[in-house]
Amino acid sequence: MTSGCGNRGIEPKGGAEMEESIEDRVASLAKSCRSLKEAASAHSSRWQHEADTLSKQAINHVSTLKKLQVDVGSASEKDEIDQQTADKLEEELYRARTMLYNGEVSSLLPAKANGVFLRMLLGPTNVRATLKDGRYKVKEEYNAYRDRTALMFLAFPVILLVLKNKIWNGCFPALPVQVYQAWLLFFYTSLALRENILRVNGSDIRPWWVYHHYCAMVMALVSLTWGHPSCIRKQQGVQLFLGWAVMQGVAMLLQNRYQRRRLYTRIALGKAGRMDVVWGETAGVKGQLGILYPLLFILQGFQFFIGILLLKTAIVEDKSEWQIVVCGLLLVLMACGNFINTVATLVAKAKIKSKMNKKSK
Structure with missing residues (x-):
């Protein structure tokens, strides 16, 4: 019995240090999460700014493309350019259109509204x-x-x-x-x-x-x-x-x-x-x-x-x-x-x- 009472009277070693260690780890995690949040916000802002800039360029290119398509068709009808030249220009414009509307560039263009x-x-x-x-x-x-x-x-x-x-x-x-x-x-x-x-x-x-x-x-x-x-x-x-x-x-x-x-x-x-x-x-x-x-x-x-x-x-x-x-x-x-x-x-x-x-x- 004496031995048992003596054991109950002894505090576990490292208890305070363990509690402090857990508190430090929690504080460290919270600080790390705040830093990560700030970094993610900064990255999101930079990405959004770059996306907006590229989106404006893509919209301008689409507008120019449509205008050039009309101009090529009009020039061909008025015989200002021969048919062979018109076909080459149309092929170039089609390739440009493919680059704009396919792949990563298309995600920068305004989305069609849901019907x-x-x-x-x-x-x-x-x-x-x-x-x-x-x-x-x-x-x-x-x-x-x-x-x-x-x-x-x-x-x-x-x-x-x-x-x-x-x-x-x-x-x-x-x-x-x-x-x-x-x-x-x-x-x-x-x-x-x-x-x-x-x-x-x-x-x-x-x-x-x-x-x-x-x-x-x-x-x-x-x-x-x-x-x-x-x-x-x-x-x-x-x-x-x-x-x-x-x-x-x-x-x-x-x-x-x-x-x-x-x-x-x-x-x-x-x-x-x-x-x-x-x-x-x-x-x-x-x-x-x-x-x-x-x-x-x-x-x-x-x-x-x-x-x-x-x-x-x-x-x-x-x-x-x-x-x-x-x-x-x-x-x-x-x-x-x-x-x-x-x-x-x-x-x-x-x-x-x-x-x-x-x-x-």
Whole structure:
């Protein structure tokens, strides 16, 4: 017992020194954090000042570039310079534009404002990537998403059409059709969201293809409210639409396979930017025009036919649903818009080919 009492009476060695040591370490850490904060603030201020200076230079260069593009075009039209000189100047300006809008310089340019669609879904969130690697990852994710969904876009209607004859005795049940329509709504919404983010990050997606997906979103949403697809009144329209979807899925697979290769080639040649993507249902490559473009025109004609059929049904029937009219109008609008943009792409390609032939001569 004596030994135990004696042990309790002895203070641990180094207790005060340990407490003081901990206090010193905490004080040292706090002082180091303050120094680091001040250094980071100074660095941030210097970086912001340099970024502002470079941003002003980039904006001035873009303004000069646009003015020179107009001047070269005007001089060429007035025959103040020959065509060969004009082509060389345009190539130089294109290379200058590529340097401004691709790579690190593009992050110094003012970002495009979020559109209404992005503001509705995400609010005022800044979706522009500050680093070029981040922007490229956004683009690659968009391409990967298109590859994944192209297979589903083809497989979903094929399965429904097969099951109709094998299991459902020639009549689509309501639930599978509504599940497909819900998937279309999700697909077009996510596609439009990704495309809006790509445009904010400097991609060249034509506005029409984003509007096209808005129309497809509305049509899928309206179709969900249509009710049960009666075998007597609505099965023909559903079957025609599924047939069109199968053709569309085949076209998407062809585009994703061939157009991606062409885009990579154009980027390697300096004729396209790293953030550029395939333009919806238009861009083609040499060797595929004989397959892809006829398929696209057939698709557009089929889409127009389904829209007219729905509108005709709404006119003939006394008690037709409002969904028939809306879906018919949207199909006609999308078919006409797709046709106009496809023809515009063909005309642009013909002009480029003609210019290249003149240069070779």
